[in-house]
Structures are given as C-alpha cells and as structure tokens.
Amino acid sequence: MSTGTILKLNAAQLTDGTFLISATDSHHLAVASEELASFLFAWDEQSFYGTFLARNEEGLLLSPREALSFFIDPPWLRHVLYEPSESFAACQNTALLIQQCLESASFLPDFAAWKAGYPGWRFADEPPELPDSARRWLSAVIEEMTANRSEVGRAWEQLQIEYPALTVTGEELSPHLQEQEWLQSIGWLPDLTPFRTCLQLLEDPEGENDWTLQFRLQDREHPDRLYPIEPSPLFHKNGGFEEIPVAWQAYSDRIDRDLATCVEVMPWLMPDEASGRIRTRLDNEHAWLFLTTSSLQLVQAGIHVFLPAWWEQVRRTKPRLKAKIKSQAGSSGPSFLGISQLMDFEWKLALGDVEISEAEFAQLLKQKQRLLKIRGQWVQLTPDLFLQMQDALKKNRGKNALTLRDVMNIHLRALPKEEDGFLAEDDEPQQQLALEVELNRPLQQLFTQLQQTQKIPLLAQPQAFHGTLRNYQLAGSSWLWFLRKYRLGACLADDMGLGKTVQFITYLLYVKDNEEQSTPSLLICPTSVIGNWQKELERFAPSLKVVIHYGNHRKRDEAFLSEIEGADLVITSYALSHLDEQELSRVHWNAICLDEAQNIKNAYTKQASAVRDLRANHRIALTGTPIENRLSELWSIFDFLNPGYLGGLSEFTQRFVQPIERDQDKTLIAQVQRLIQPFLLRRVKTDPSIQLDLPEKSERKEFVPLTAEQGALYETAIQDMFARMERASTMERRGLILTTLTRLKQLCDHPALILGEIQAQDEVGRSHKLERLLELIEDIRQKGERCLVFTQYIEMGNMLRRVLIREGYGPVFFLNGSTKKEMRDEMISRFQDPSEDVENRATVFILSLRAGGTGLNLTEANHVIHFDRWWNPAVENQATDRAHRIGQKRNVQVYKFISLGTIEERIDEMIERKQSLSQQIVGGSESWITELSNAELRELFALRHEWMDTRR
Template sequence: MTDLDTRLHGLWTPGRGLQLWGHDEEAFAAAVGARLGVPRGDRRLRRRAEVGVLGDAAADGGASDGHAVRRVSVPAIACAPLTAAGVLGELDPRDPSLGPDLRYLVHVLRGLDRWVQAGRVVPELYRADDEWYARWRLVGGEPQRAWLAELAAVMPPVLRGPQLTQPMVVLEDFVAELTDPLARLRIWADPGPEEPSPDDALLRALVTEEEFAGVGGPVASALEKWRESLRAGEPELVLRLVEPDDADELVLVDDSPWRLEVCLCAEGQAPVSVSLRVPDPHAIRIAVRQLSKALTAYPRLQEVPRDPDSMDLLLPVAVVTDLMTYGAEALQAAGVRVLLPRSWSASATLRLRADTPESPASSAISAVGMDQIVDYNWELALGDVVLTATEMAQLVRANADLVRLRGEWVQADAATLAAAARYVAGQPTGPRNLGALFGELTSAAAPPVPVEEVTATGWLGALLDGAHAPEPVPVPVGLRADLRPYQQRGLEWLAYMSGLGLGAVLADDMGLGKTVQLLALLAHERELPAGVRETRPTLLVCPMSVVGNWQREAARFVPGLRVLVHHGTGRLSGDEFVAQVAESDLVITTYALLAKDRAHLCEAGFDRVVLDEAQHIKNHGTAQARAARAVPARHRIALTGTPVENRLDELRSILDFCNPGMLGSAQAFRARFVNPIEREHDAVAVSRLRAITAPFVLRRVKTDPTVISDLPDKLEMTVRANLTAEQAALYRAVVDAMLEQIKDAKGMKRKGAVLAALTRLKQVCNHPAHFHGDGSSVMRRGRHRSGKLALVEDILDGVLGDGERVLLFTQFREFGDLIVPWIRERFDLAEVPFLHGGVSKSRRDGMVEEFQSEDGPPVMVLSLKAGGTGLNLTAANHVVHLDRWWNPAVENQATDRAYRIGQRRDVQVRKLLCVGTLEERVDEMLTGKQELADLAVGVGESWMTELSTDALRDLLMLTEDAVAE
C-alpha cells in the first residue's frame, strides 16, 4: 500500500463480517457514499478498523508464511450479510478503483453464486435465543472443498488480518454467512408462487426470514440426514489436458495432438480415465451424460477426433489454444473441472538492465547529471525466462503459439513474440548516457510488449531502488535548527542527488519545512573540504510574497550564509551584479524578475538553480518557465507541495526544468502518459510514470504519522448557505441571459459567454453588492442581503468568542474589499488586514509578522492567489474558504498556511457554498471524484463550456431549496 492508494478495499473477519475500508479518507467516503448511499459526514464514516497490510516488518514478528504484516488503523464501515451480498454482487472485479483484496472477495462471491444457481444449496435449521430459524447452506462435499482449497491458495495476505488468520477459516466463514442471503436474493429475483401459507412453516422461514413455527429438533435431524445422502452422490467429470511427449527443447507442435483425458473423480479419490477396453457400463453412462454437458458448454470439442480405446479427445493445436483462452473458463462456469499443465500461458515482457559502478565517475563539482554514462541493454522475457539471442531467433522462425522452451510447454502469441524480438535486436548496444535511457522509457513509440522491470547495479541501482542516501550526512555545524528525522532524510537525499548531478523535486506537503531542508543543504556544502566545495552560489527563485520569509529564515537558521536579494528598482545589473553574485552564497529573486532579467542571471554563473513554489512554471511555454530552463547550472531543485495542480503536463514541466529531456517532448509525454491517465484512468500508465519519476521526486505528507506525529488534527467541512430572495432573482437573471446569449453562439464566443456567466454566478452567491460592484451597503434595514455573509457572521461570532483566530480566503479581491470594512465595524476590530496582489512586499511582511504576534488581529482576509502559498500563519486555527475554487489543490495550499509545522491546535477548515446552485453541484462532482493515484486532478471550469445548452441549464438552474430569508 502507498500514500497514493485511493482504492476501495474489503476485509472479511470471522464473527464480524464484511468491512469496506480505504487508506484515503476522502476517496473512501466518496466510494462508500456512491455504493451504500451513506451521506458524507455520516457518523458511520468516522468509524475505523485495524487491518494488516504488507510492510517491512510485522508487528508480531512476521507471518509464518514469510509475509511481513503490520497493523494499520483505517476508515471503515461494516456491512450486514445481506448488504454485503448485494454490494459485492454489484461490483466488477475488473474495476481498477477496487483493491486486490476486494476484487478477490467479489470473485469468491461470484463462485458462490454459481453454486447457488446450480441448486447446490440445502435448507438447515439452527437455534438462537431459544428460537428455531431456517437458513440456506451449501451441500458440501469434495467439489466444494476443492473449490475452497484453490481459493485459499491465492488469498491476498491482507485478508488474513492483523492476527494472520488461516485462509480456510476466513473462507468458510464467508461462505457460511453469505450463502443464505445469496439464496434469498435469488428467490426474490426470480418470479415464483405467492408467499407461502402459515402452514408451510419451513418454506415460509426460508423465504421470509420469519422464525420456524414447527417442532425444530426432529426437522433439523431429518434435514441433516438428507444432506448427508446428497453428498454421497456419483463421481464428477474431470477433463485433464496432457502434453505431447516430445523431448526436443524447442519444437513446433502443429502435427502433435494434445490429449484431453475424460476422467471420473469420486469424492476423496484421484481422477481416473474412463476406459473402453475394460468397460465399466455404470462409469461410461455417467461419463457420457456429464460429457454431453461439457460439449454443450464448449462446442469446439464436438469437432475433434477421439481415441478409439478410451473416451479421450485428441486436440489439434488450434483447439488447444482456444481451450486455454476461452474454453476452460466456459467449462468451469458449467461446473466441469479442467486440469491444465503446470506450466502454460506466459506473457512476453521487456526488461531493461543497466550496469554502473558503485559511484558515478564524477565528483560533486564535475557531475554531469543526465549525461552520466551507463551501460544498459534490453532483454526479452517469456514468463520468468529471459531469452537468449539464439532462443529469440528460434521462436521467430517457429512462428507457433505453442512451444517447448527449456523442457516446458509454453503458450504465447507468436506475432507479439516476433515483434518484441525484432525490437530488442534493433536496440543499439554499448555505453550510452542516462538521458538516453529515460528517453527510451518515455518515448511515444511504445515497445510492442510491456516493460516489466528496470533493474540496475551500482549507483543507478541505488537511485532506482530508492536508496537515495547511501551515506549519512552529519547535521551541519552552521545550521541553527533541530532537524526532524524526515528533514534529515531530505537533507541526505538532496546531497545525494546533488552529488550525482541529477535534478530533484522536493515535493513535501506545505508546512513540512522545505525551506529549512534546502538551507541545511547549503550549510552542509559550505562545510565541505575546499577541493570538493563548489564556490559558485545558488540562485533561488520564489514568489514575491515570500522573499522576505526566505531572508528571515536564512538569517535565522544559517547566520553565516551570505544572502543577496535581487529585487526592486535599485537592483544591480551588469558587472556590478556579477561581482556581487560572486561574493554571495544564496541569491534570491522573484519569478517576474527571472523572466525580465534573464540575460543578467544567465551571465552571473550559478552552481544551482532552486525554484520555490515550482508550480509557477507548470505551463511549459511561459516566459517564466523558459527563463528557468535557460539559466545554466550544474544542479537544479524544485520545491513544491503540489507538483500536479490541474494536469500531468505540469509535472513534466517541473521535471523538465530539473532534468531537461528526461520525460521526452511534450507531444510524446501526452501520447504516452497524459491521454491514457487523464482520459482512460490507465493504471498501467500511472504505474509506469511513477516508476520513472519516483527516483527524482521525494514526497512526504503531513497525514503520514511516520513523517510527523505531533501535528494536530485537521477537520474539513462543507458549510451550506441559502440564497436570499435578492440573490435568487439575480442568479436566475444571469442564467436566463446566458442561455439566451449562447442559443445561436458557437466556438470561442459561446465559451466566453459561459465562462463570463460562471464568474457572475459566483459573485451573486457571494453578495449582490459584489455582483453589481456599485458600492452599496452589505446589509439593508438590518438584514443580510447575502445568505453566505450571514453564515460568515455566525462563524466569526463563534471563533472570536472563543478567543481564536481565522483566515478568510476569497478568489475575488473585490469581495475582500467589500467585507473587510463590514467585519471591522461589526466586530469592533481595530484592524482587519487584507493581503492581496496589490500589497507591496514590505507591507506583506509586516502583515504576516503582525498577525503572527501574540496580540495580532484575530481576522485576516487573503486573496487565494496572493496568500495561498509560501506564508506561515499558524496563529490562526480556523480557515474559511468564502468562495470555492474548482481546483482542490489550490484550496489545500491555502489551508496549509495554518496547517503546518508550528501549529499546536486542531485546525477547522470550512468551505462555504450556496445550496441548490452551481457551487453545490460542482462541489459534489469534485468531492465524489476519485483521482487516479493522485496524479490527475480536476481541469478547472473549462469542461463546463463544452456542455450542451440543456446540460448547462440543468447544471445552473436553482433548486427549490436554494432560497431562504
């Protein structure tokens, strides 16, 4: 399991039944709400369960079967047997949003349902609380025991729970509990006779779940004897496929028939072939009757020749291949057992193996990053067997789907094998650079078969395996900070990547201390020996709002660091600037000046370029992004809590800054990753992308207790307000005007009209005065004109009454200008600071310092863009989002101004929206949407411009409950 695992999982515990659970709170609540109809916020969704997941070490010393299992507390919800049967029956085991444990339970339930449909269930009476009840149970016997044994052998270890319960114990309890509800669901699903009369006591109890009204003991004994008689029935048919007897290592099998033995298997006995030489009439009658069922289930067997001395079928290669691909499944669905050869189907896969020395052939100063030379080669594997060049040539010449490879029969697609062999043969050999290796992994021209693994030795192996810090880095003497364990790990990783000359993305959650980790790296490098230490400075690029913060943090944590701020109208240029840079360790500038002063910065000579809040270069073609890539440097680092805000292209842009060319061209990246992941939710593409990027991205989240255990809780809630009559009238007018405007409009004109209307609707939901922009009063005759602002008043009453502080975020500066005077007057506050894009750097720094002071103002209003990143505002433990941003990542960044290291109180986050409006409907879409592996998030408002006029009308129209005075 990983931090990015948002799938729905299932656990069956004997005595407790089914529990649905998940790692991600939001994804779990959305999935359960969709499938069980449990509303978000329901107390049942706050329950937790303890499950066992595979880990590095078992909590109780490890499992006896070699699996290391650790206990994890996760959100969970319990399902009664009838509910469990219904939920599992509706799930598709191929659904990638389901975890492997839940897919396994769905598979078991489907098998159980086949037994039920086949009539292999019998009634039983049991006693509970001195009353007799009836239930359905499986007949039992050898076929069902064999079925359970096969399932037990492949049970995912997580289903055994933290106590490592035996698989058969779990399975038997699952079957015992769900047979009865499955049988009852089948009874009610099929139209039948009317409800049994009261005189039919047993039938009535089996159909209606009422108590058994008859004499329980004798009936229970009679039913038990009947069940025993059913289990002593005739032997079952078994079809056993036998390979041709051929000793060649690699042979064509077109002329060698495969024998499908017709066997009978009595309970507790091995299968026995049915002979015609020494005939047993009774066995032959049974075999003929059951074989006819098999021939009906899989008609291709009717066309093949038969052995004259037995009932065996002789299959040509084409039928054997079809049997393995389709027929075996059809036969097993009809209740016919099929025994297959031990070694059978194998998929062709590619493997990439690279060899490097233990250390790269460069020092910390001369490292060349993606130009490092590595020796790598492609290999073709069939199953677990890596093929030699001779074997690949033989397979291509054979052009057969069935071959004997190294003494074992293997089925594989001949055309695919040949294409893969040609691909491997066409790859160049010998040493190449690291950039070429990643270029082949990310090329839009995908190999003909999947790349199963990438392995390496030496320093590249350590990088790919996650061993980012082969040697500990001592805490720098010049660092005035106590590093947390994960921050020490970050320092070691940054130093390791710097030594390799490979760009790095430090993608820790907002508030985990990326600043101090980078400063620790600079302090560490200043203390390296003279022959190793780099003398050129580091260029740090950040938003203007946090330039002052970097100055203060550098002076606080590394007092000896020589810092130059390149900002303001009086900033240096030309030779003066180059000379000053040479006397500095850290040069700080802004994104705006990075593009404007690009020529000066390129000439200055930096060892490293660091981008703070690196999402500022998420658009690859902007002037800022081009300037960042243009500044020459040995090493590059990106700091960001949100490497992906809207689209995967943003991740490529950031990584292309760190390691140019690593993810290929923008066009190739879209074809290989963006389209499969964002459009099709392709889990394989996600896995491939994560494997490629993981060595260059270090990601830690605050919710992981192994990262930080002393951060308080964060409670997020959506708070709904009604519109006033005035707001409702304006809302309807905007919608009607837009629908009239787009009636005949097309293209960009239509899109522009829709987007403009969306903005106006947001303004209406905020306040009529915000929509009109006429400077009218917030309230009228003592009553609120906005339901949302009335809600804000209630929230502030509570927060200020408790002596706490609050941050109010809005995406509209005009709305902030409207409410700040009202808040100041309504709550008698001397000052309510409003941080927005028009505030100067010095004033920003002063606002933050004043708010963080012990007697600072209790309320601060911030625009989402200007105040959503880079600020430390832990004096507040309440965050209110006044108007919803359609990108949750942006809202989360703003929330993290308060929810970060240094926060000692639980943080309450309120997201306001208006009932029955566009705000509520889009919120439902955002919160109910499960993003794949946390990589692809919402794409903003643009999707709404593509809706039809009828769909837009349905989306934007007010509901009946929208208005309240």
C-alpha cells in the same frame, strides 16, 4: 395522419439479410421513411417508437431479428388500412414458421452452409414449398442471437470451446468430410466408435533435432488405456491390429479416415504418396509446425493431440531483450554519475531462463531454426520474434552505451518481477519484445536506495542550522543531498506545513559544508513568498549569504554578477526568471530550486522554458500539491528536474496522458508512478511516521440564505444568460456561461459586486454572509484570537476591509496580487508578531485566495474563514494550511460560507459527493461547465427558492 389512410406494404429481403419495408399510399406514391416509421412503429417501445430504426430513401431497414418480431405481429394502427403485398404476406408466413421452429428447437446445423463458409441452420421438418430465403432468414436470426452477449451468445461460445470443429468453415473443412462424420465431430450426433485417434509428440531425450510422432487409439471408456498403431494410409489392409482390442478391428475404416485427416492437415507427413508411408520421425522444424499450427487444426478436425508438458510454458514465455550493464559501470562512485552518464552494456535475448548473446543470435539467424534446444531447454524463436530482434538490434547498432536516463527508464518501466515473464492466457504469443536492463551491483544498490528512501543514510543536522529539525525533515534534506551526489533532480512534494523551506535550507548548509565554494544556488519562487524565504533563511541559517534579486533597483548585467559573487543563494521571482533571463543564464548555478514548482506547469510558457534553460549542477522542485495526478504538470516539472527523462512532451502525451485520461489505464498509471517515484518525496501530515503533533483542525459549514435583492438579481442573471445563449455561437456560449458563473458567485457574496457600486449603501444588511462574518469575527475577538478570511474577489476583500474598519475591527490587512512586497512582508510580520500591543494588533487578515493561498506562514490565526467556495477542496485546504502548520499551537477552526439554494451549494454537494468530477477536472478550471447541456446548466444554476429570504 388522417383517418382512413391506406398503405400498401411491400417487403424484400436484401442480399445482406436485412429486410426492406416500404409502402405506397392510395395515390401509388411512395411513403417517406419517417412517415412510414410513425405508421408502423408508433407503439414500438424497443425501437423507441421507430426512432432508432435504420432506413434508406426507399423505406425502413430491419435486421433479421427485428423483422421476425415485426412480421409475427405487425403493430397496426386502427385508423390505417394496411394492404400487405404478396411478398409482405409471404414474409409473415415465414416469420411464423421460424418462430415455431425456434420455440420447439426443431432446427439443426446445416452442413451445406458450414461448407459454404458460414454457420447456417435448417428446419427439422422442412415443408416442400419452403422458399429458399427461409433458411437464410432462420440462420441470420440465430446468428444475430449468438452475436449478442446474451444467454444464447454465452452458450454458443461454450459450445464452440467444447466442439472446436464448429469454428471450421469453408475451405478449411476437409473436402472428403461426410455430413454424418461432421455432425459427430460437432457433437450433434453421438460418436459410437469405442476409441478415438490420438497423436502424441515425443522428444528424443538424447537428441536435439529428433522427435517422434506417436499414433495411438484411446479407449473412450478408460482414457488411460492407449494403444499404439502403425500409421499407414490403408490401415485396414496393411494390418497393425495386433496391439488393439479385437472388438475395435471392425472400425478399421474409421482409423483409415482419421489417418487420412492427419495427412490432410499435415501433408508433409507423407512426402511421397507412392511409397504409402506416413513418417513418424520429425525434425525441429516440423515439430515446431506441429506444436504451433497442426495440433490446433487436428483438434478442430476431431483428432486428439498430446503435446509435451513444457510446451505450454515455452509458448507463453515472453521474450525479453536485455541490456546487460557491464560490471565496471557506476562503480567509480557517484561523482562519475549523472542522468546523462554513459554506461557500457551488451544485448542479450532472454527466453525464460535461457539467455542468448547477440553473436549466438546471429548464428541462429543463419540456421533459421524456430524451435531449438539451448543449454538443455527448448525455446521457441518465432519468425516474428526474429524480425523484432533484428529490428531492435538495427536501431541500436553502433550504440554500445546507454545513459543512466535510458537505464532508469527501461528498468523502471519494466513490470515488477512477479508480474513478468509470461504472457497472460489471452495474450497473443507474438507480442512486442519486452525491453529490460540487467543492472550491475553498484547500480542495483543505487536503484534500491532510490526506490526505498529509508535506505538512504540519514545525515546529522548541520552545525550552522539554528533550531531543531524533526526526523522526517532530516530525512528529506538527506534525500536531497543523496540525489545531488548523483546529479539527479529531486521533487520534494511534502504536504503543506511540513517544512519544505527548512529542508531546502538544510540542504544548502550541507552543500556549503561539504563542497568547495563555487557559484551560488538560485531559488525561484512566487513574489508573495520572497519575504517569507528571506525571514526563514535569516532565522534558521544566518550564516548563508543571501541576495534578493527583485524590485526596480535590482542589479543588471555586470553589476548583477558582482553582487552575487560569494553569495550562497540568490532569490528571485518567476516573473523575473523570464525578464532577467539574460543575467540569470550567465551563471552556471550550483543548484536551482523552484518553490511552488507548479508555476511552470504550462510547459510552453516563456517563463517555463526560460527556467528550464538555466544551467545548474543540481535541480530541485518544491511543491505542496500532489503533482502525480496531473500528468502534463508532472511532465513539465520533471523535464526541468531531469531533462529528457520522460521523453518529449508530445511523446509523453501520446504514450501516457491520452490513454490514461481516456481509459484510466491502470498499467500505464503504475508505469508513470514507477518512473517518477525515485525522484519524488511526498509525506503527508497524517503519515504516522511524521509525528507532527499538529493541533486539530475542525471544519464547519456556515449556510446562509440570500437576501430578496440577491435572489432577484440571481434569477435575472440566469434568465438573461439563457435568453442570450439562444443567439450565441459556441465560443460566445462558453464566454457567457463563465461570465454568468462569476456573476452568480459574486452575487452570493454581495449584490454590490455586480451592480458596480463603488461605495455601497447599507453594505451589511444586503448580504447575510457579511452579517454572519461580522458575528463570527466578534466572537473571535472576544476570545482574543485571530482569523484569516479568504475570498476570490478583490472587490469583496476591499469591502470587507472597509466594513470591518468601520465596525471597529481595525487594523485589518488585505493581501492580494497587487500588494507590493514590502507591504506584504510588513503585514505578515505584524500579524505574526506577538509583541505587538493589543491596540495595534490585527484580528483579521483578509487574503485573496490566489495570492495568499500558498507559501505564507500565518500561524498566529487559529480561525480560517472561506467567504466563497472554490471547486477544488485542495486549493481551499492549502489556504487553510497558512494557519494549520508547524508553529500552530491551538486547534484550528475552519468555516466555509455557503449561500443556500445557489450554485455555491451545488459546488459543495459536488465536492462532497465527488461524483463523476475527477480530481483532474475539478482541479483544472471551470471550463468543463461550459460543455454542459442547457438542461444540465439549468439544474446547476437554478435558484432553489425554499432557501430565499423574503423579508425584503
């Protein structure tokens, strides 16, 4: 912008009410919209200095309200010479007029505008030369104000509630309506008539198709005084004065007018105009019309209406389509049931307390009645309901049986009773037909037991079980056995360390004790815990014959079948469940159990689908993670347990996952919880009924500074990332961020990890974390205790092991994903064996978080050190629970290592604050970081120097 710029300004009001501001410069050339915004709105904070203004190729577009502010006081710049055109100057004048009018509230509703179809306003004192556009502008400004959720908007809403006539515009207004009457109906002018005309609908207590429409005059001062009148189009001529106060007779014109309005709203009141008779007897069809439509129109026209007291209840009653299960279904006992068991039922339409059979409904359909009295109660059958009901019956035509899966699905998805039955105040009456199921007695009992596990009979501990089960463990095994009887899949999701293993072993013993010998059961688990299972089975149920199907020498084809002959349980890994699908699918297993069932969370993997395709009498999933919060994982596990119960994945995603993730829809969350609850048993350690008496667990954070070398490398890594990001595509950017994130986290552990040093020099001195670890381990050893050290990085584990052995802490075990099963079993058994002599006993067990975080029992350690941080505290807690579980006799001390001023500290802060990171995001992966903006990334990654060690 240069000094002395000249702008010739033009203004025009467009047909939609917005204003176009344009300008030409001293050369008569049009000024571009961008430039114009900077000339006119350089100081306007509200429009963010012109940035948020709408524009087109000709100029800037202002809403009526924006235009008003602008024209009242255009924010001129000093160095620009503005030359307003005539149209621009006229807008300035009109703006001032509108401002005065609004400030003094000297405007009134414009009847002509309401008649034309929109709420419009006019000036109280309109000057004769007022341009036509001024009223339009005034109306548009007020409309803009009322549309906002501001005080004006709220006051306008309230006004409309009090005077419904304000909502009637255009053709809906009676053509005979005069301005004065209209102003009275909207409350602008006082209505000095001493009464108001009312209509009351009365039913004939004896009849079923007979109604009376009573016309009355209500005393405004004493509303309880109501005077019936004989309606006729010419009331004042035909008389009917006898019943009303003498003083009111002067207002017979008004009565005429109100009656004319009634006939206008309900032309069927006077089918024969020549007869001049207004009917007061109605049949059901007209009563229904009056209740649903005419009454509202009458209120809007200023006529009061009294409806029967029950109408509101009928109007809000939610229709339900009931599948009534026939009495014999499920009564033959559990052996006849199963998720696919078919049950006979009949359809019923329920409206409040009234039930209509399919045959009755067909009859009603022929009568086409919309309001009718059935068994003494009025019910409303809207045309919409007819269609929905016809549709639902058509879909299910020929279907005279439901599976137990259908029944459970309908029953559990329905709202709990106290919430059900009526539409909410703001619900649309014609909403979807709610589907529900009416259970017979045996099913009612089954459902009660499924929903209240304490009602399931508690079985005694099996004779063959070596050891003593805790009460909650017996309850868990009894629950598994109960669900088995009904062939319903079960997910035992107890907290880590509560003994899911022994509960499943007990279940196997119940099966062996109570059923004929059949095929073996199959247990699929992560490779890392096969040995653990083997040991636990030997210890608690030595009578069970167990076959381990694992390793290079495992049997194939026929040899496999011979090997498992007579076995009670076959154990294999997830990897083999897919590789040896051919062998495993040849058997119809007595039961299949998935340990750490979250391994099949990705429904589309070959492993997950191979597992789902296996055949079994009963399916069980064991998991220690609360799966109810992770919907896709939940689907995958439930589709294994009870195939088809939650519908297909895409249907489930569409119906639940997307709306829940998008809106956190509480009703849908509750629905999913109700659906899964009967098949999910989860107890936590803190549950008072568990009475676990586990020793205490306390946590301590070990904050450690970076060394100067680490700090320098850290900053270089960040700078390098931002430099490369400038040239990167979106995909490359994501990759770059994740790589840098890993580098930074590794750096926090030790610089040698990112420098690729195989055998680093001066390993201990280059990482304060490592120094601190050695100090801690020394303390632990001094006390004669043991510790677990978790890290995410194999190289770090190797370095730790090397350093610890060198420093004289050997033997040191390191368990990771590549550790062979035999080696793994030996490490665990040696670490846990108290008889091992002191010299040979390991003080430290290093584990990779991924391979050692779940399923292991390492209670000989009572210190747990997390050498680096993971985003999800649940993953760290699971790892900690390797030591803090049944069998642990000492208090457990947890140490979490955090490098000060680094990404690790930010991770820790986020976990602590739990800010906007939902469990879903935190639990998933680090991919959310790749979606952060550059500024957010800088904030997350930046090194806070105050914590850096500058000693070297």
